[in-house]
Amino acid sequence: DGGITQSPKYLFRKEGQNVTLSCEQNLNHDAMYWYRQDPGQGLRLIYYSQIVNDFQKGDIAEGYSVSREKKESFPLTVTSAQKNPTAFYLCASSIRDQNTGELFFGEGSRLTVL
């Protein structure tokens, strides 16, 4: 079945450590996105990529980094510079440039920094 796989589902880390969240899709979508979800705040866009080897900052990119070396993969690194990293992280993909609004989401990764 086609879809988006995020791993790990739960992750615990100590303060000051970098963490990488995995996102893989087999939908053959060009565009991929990372959102952060906090209770009562909805979803906020961290980074997005419309094509391999290219990505842009979203609204809250500080303290995060991404890469897009393959069409299928868009990993997110939460660095030690991110002041409040504990959150639920959602990866999504879509057909590029059609502005249909239809994002396909993974099941999320919950990061807890101790």
Added chain:
Amino acid sequence: AQSVTQPDIHITVSEGASLELRCNYSYGATPYLFWYVQSPGQGLQLLLKYFSGDTLVQGIKGFEAEFKRSQSSFNLRKPSVHWSDAAEYFCAVARGGGGNKLTFGTGTQLKVEL
């Protein structure tokens, strides 16, 4: 800048009762509007979308939404709620400028009483 307001944080309805979730948007041009649903600990799924044309749009799972430009609203409705509809619902607006970048509201948590 685009924004979306969902004034109700929590709503409780009885199974079989009708449902209306409110959404107000702020956007200069004709908006592309969406409703997504999120089950606990899961990603989001698109319920329905409005681009243009008929202001009453039908979606999956028996949901519909009505676009009212004069009120800057895009309220979600369902005539008879099922217990399985308990979830969090997000209204979103497309930002434009290419790509499927969405601005999400803060969400409405729906509880269904049996």
